[in-house]
Amino acid sequence: MKTWKNHFNIVHDMVYGTNTSGFGWDMDKCCVTADAEVWDEYIKSHKGSACFRDKPFPQFDYLCKIFGKDRATGHGATDLGEDVIEETQRNSHVDVEGLEDIVEETQQIARGNSKQKASKG
Known part of the structure; x- marks a missing residue:
């Protein structure tokens, strides 16, 4: 296969x-x-x-x-930022209070991982 x-x-x-x-x-x-x-x-x-x-x-x-x-086409892809929050609010009736904090934490972790990889390389 x-x-x-x-x-x-x-x-x-x-x-x-x-x-x-x-x-x-x-x-x-x-x-x-x-x-x-x-x-x-x-x-x-x-x-x-x-x-x-x-x-x-x-x-x-x-x-x-x-x-x-x-196959991934990239259609519908977004980053972890304001787009995610706005899309969630438009397409969902779910309470998104606190989503901003989750997005910020995820971005901080991603930045930290990038810095760690760069320092190891």
Whole structure:
């Protein structure tokens, strides 16, 4: 399963990922398509993708159904700040009194952990 998921992620990133213009999917041949220059540049920074050049990957559609929803897209992501409090207040009838304190404590812990990692590095 790990191998299938890894292969799916590589192909999915080429076909649907950001900053991967020039790639497409040939539904008849079940393979990634791109001009030679696009492939050459992409392979330089994504070594695992070379094995999918001009090779069919017929399992891709099935793997999209299996793994497709497991991918983080960043949609709806927020930081631990005012946005969280405002969103909670808008979308919930829960009393958020004290949430500001929790957010502040979490931010202080995160800053402390960052400083500790920086001093160890």
